[in-house]
Amino acid sequence: xRRWSAALAVAAVVLAxxxxxxxxxxxGAASDGPVKLxxxxxxxxxxxxxANKQLVDEWNKANPKIQVEYVQGSWDNVNDQLVTSFxxxxxxxxxxxxxxxxxxxxxxxxxxxLSGSLPSELKSDIPQTAWDTVTFGDGxxxxxxxxxxxxxxxxxxxxxxxxxxxxxxxxxxxxxxxTWDEFAEAAKKMTKGGAYGVAWPMKSPVNKVLSLGxxxxxxxxxxxxxxxxVKVGAEEREVLSRIHDQLYKDKSADPSALGMGTADPxxxxxxxxxxxxxxxxxxxxxxxxxxxxxFEWVTLPPLKGVTAQQGATSQTLSVAADSKHPxxxxxxxxxxxxxxxxxxxAKGDWLLPTSTSAAADPxxxxxxxxxxVATASxxxxxxxxxxxxxxxxxxxxxxATPTLQEYFADKISLDEAAKRLVEEGDKVLExxxx
Amino acid sequence: MTLTAPRAAGxxxxxxxxxxxxxxxxxxxxxxxxxxxxxxxxxxxxxxxxAFTDARSGRNTETSFxxxxxxxxxxxxxDFWESFRIGMVWAVSVTVLQFLASLGxxxxxxxxxxxxxxxxxxxxxxxxxxxxxxxxxWRLVYxxxxxxxxxxxxxxxxxxxxxxxxxxxVIVVGVWMGMPQTTVVLLAGLQxxxxxxxxxxxxxxxxxxxxxxxxxxPQLRPVIVAITSLDFxxxxxxxxxxxxxxxxxxxxxxxxxxxxxxxEAFRYGFFGYAATLGVAITIVVLAVxxxxxxxxxxxxx
Numbered sequence: 156x157r158r159w160s161a162a163l164a165v166a167a168v169v170l171a172x173x174x175x176x177x178x179x180x181x182x183g184a185a186s187d188g189p190v191k192l193x194x195x196x197x198x199x200x201x202x203x204x205x206a207n208k209q210l211v212d213e214w215n216k217a218n219p220k221i222q223v224e225y226v227q228g229s230w231d232n233v234n235d236q237l238v239t240s241f242x243x244x245x246x247x248x249x250x251x252x253x254x255x256x257x258x259x260x261x262x263x264x265x266x267x268x269l270s271g272s273l274p275s276e277l278k279s280d281i282p283q284t285a286w287d288t289v290t291f292g293d294g295x296x297x298x299x300x301x302x303x304x305x306x307x308x309x310x311x312x313x314x315x316x317x318x319x320x321x322x323x324x325x326x327x328x329x330x331x332x333x334t335w336d337e338f339a340e341a342a343k344k345m346t347k348g349g350a351y352g353v354a355w356p357m358k359s360p361v362n363k364v365l366s367l368g369x370x371x372x373x374x375x376x377x378x379x380x381x382x383x384x385v386k387v388g389a390e391e392r393e394v395l396s397r398i399h400d401q402l403y404k405d406k407s408a409d410p411s412a413l414g415m416g417t418a419d420p421x422x423x424x425x426x427x428x429x430x431x432x433x434x435x436x437x438x439x440x441x442x443x444x445x446x447x448x449x450f451e452w453v454t455l456p457p458l459k460g461v462t463a464q465q466g467a468t469s470q471t472l473s474v475a476a477d478s479k480h481p482x483x484x485x486x487x488x489x490x491x492x493x494x495x496x497x498x499x500x501a502k503g504d505w506l507l508p509t510s511t512s513a514a515a516d517p518x519x520x521x522x523x524x525x526x527x528v529a530t531a532s533x534x535x536x537x538x539x540x541x542x543x544x545x546x547x548x549x550x551x552x553x554x555a556t557p558t559l560q561e562y563f564a565d566k567i568s569l570d571e572a573a574k575r576l577v578e579e580g581d582k583v584l585e586x587x588x589x
Numbered sequence: 590m591t592l593t594a595p596r597a598a599g600x601x602x603x604x605x606x607x608x609x610x611x612x613x614x615x616x617x618x619x620x621x622x623x624x625x626x627x628x629x630x631x632x633x634x635x636x637x638x639x640a641f642t643d644a645r646s647g648r649n650t651e652t653s654f655x656x657x658x659x660x661x662x663x664x665x666x667x668d669f670w671e672s673f674r675i676g677m678v679w680a681v682s683v684t685v686l687q688f689l690a691s692l693g694x695x696x697x698x699x700x701x702x703x704x705x706x707x708x709x710x711x712x713x714x715x716x717x718x719x720x721x722x723x724x725x726x727w728r729l730v731y732x733x734x735x736x737x738x739x740x741x742x743x744x745x746x747x748x749x750x751x752x753x754x755x756x757x758x759v760i761v762v763g764v765w766m767g768m769p770q771t772t773v774v775l776l777a778g779l780q781x782x783x784x785x786x787x788x789x790x791x792x793x794x795x796x797x798x799x800x801x802x803x804x805x806x807p808q809l810r811p812v813i814v815a816i817t818s819l820d821f822x823x824x825x826x827x828x829x830x831x832x833x834x835x836x837x838x839x840x841x842x843x844x845x846x847x848x849x850x851x852x853e854a855f856r857y858g859f860f861g862y863a864a865t866l867g868v869a870i871t872i873v874v875l876a877v878x879x880x881x882x883x884x885x886x887x888x889x890x
Contacts, residue, residue: 235855263647414750549857553668557840
């Protein structure tokens, strides 16, 4: 026992010494050596990691005075990881994340307001609608820009070309997309011979439903007098009940696909079990790479309700408020996200660039792999109201996810689901308003 | 002490000597005490203090003392009590199943089997694996498409994402993970049961079942009480396994109280409230444990 304690005490002393040493080294490097930045990247697809690393190498060669270290993170636990590193005061300098997560970090003062420090080329290259997705309150009554948005995602439909042609329905185009009614009709026609018209993977239903909800003007949140409340009225119910109808009334959607994650229906899609799968544009990569020989697929443009609008969430690069070299970090971001580089990153991730010059890149409008359909869908992306809601993350995981899952599994009625979303949701949001 | 005291010179010097003895003892204790105070008591006290504040994550937050407000919120927090219910279901069923399975395994390993040593080593293997590795391994076992379980059973169940199957599936892993230490402790207990008692009972005409119930179980009782209480505490505090397996999903059906507290702190940033949850869980676990031990003691008397 005593020997153990002694060992622990020694370990504690060594640890403490190690920590203070590490701090000393860092300061020393700042004064004479090159500035060192840590860049936390969440790239996960092979091409995308390669594109990220290549850009970092390029930068390091061109800027010997500002050396960037690539740190690999993961979408699964990035926000937990960030909270701990922010609290410890030692966060990465440049942080890759997505806009829904920024709101909370911004209001807690962890991120640097970039509004004054971004170069004008970068500012004007990205449209205002995209900047809106990263503009949040600073927790002290002001507003700031807390990241640079660079990759966006829209929800499209993937269809089995053979089944689509055989059904005889009108093939939608970007100029004349399907309405939800046409979509429901098409799904019904494609449901035959053991195949379902559509598979809705609803393991994480909330962002999907809230984003599509804008098709019918459903915002899910209202803010009055500085107080945000959940709202599930007629507009919000449209998309919910239409998906539910496909599952249980039309029987054109497979209920056993509900528990799946976004990419999970692909084997069934390739086998002809599902004629259509709704998913984000990035899924094109997996479809293109995993489709068996001879399998023909198409990307159909987003559906239209009253509008074709969808909620935009963007991937972002931010600078930590505790970064010792904020100016250098901003310089690196400006290089990393310039037009040509955004095109490279977008190609690597099969997502849509926010940069207008990158979107004009011929590769972004090519017919191959339906880049043209994907890029055209970007024009209907608007700021989703939920992005600005403090406490959205908690509402999503504690209230909305289980409620929507139970509603789509037909365990509760629409009225009950709406009631829970609002009542339990308001209780959650109230905590953040205090 | 009692041996040396009479040999000490005179009664006059004894109080002074006692004082210096006490100081010596204290000095000798110090190296052991400091790490305990710094590494264990310190954080504990800090956590308890935090439970009475509104500490939140953030650079521009101000922490103030809020008294019992957090505990008031806690009583009204339906999500937490749901999570707590799940935690109790988890801890009780894992502890009970673990105990039954381990007792069976221990009885088996106590027999004079061939390759007994090898079998005992095999039974210990799960102990050598970190919970995260166990979680990853079982995630593969439960995988709906590539998992060995669906392949063997010929079923098509998404074990970890199904609302009704997820918790039982996680409980099975919990039982599997905790079996080695329970088995080892019970096996040690079994080896301490005197052979003569069994022989005497056999001479009196008691069968195998009767001997197990009237000789083995009573002899094993202190060991059983100790290991089940320890298992219960370990299980209700389980975090890493569930974090890796399901992250509390689907829809919170496997969100154990510890995971709930972790989310409060590191996902939503309510440090003060999360500390309150920790304190509350500790109090309830102590109460449950106290009741259990008290009943067991009373039955012994």
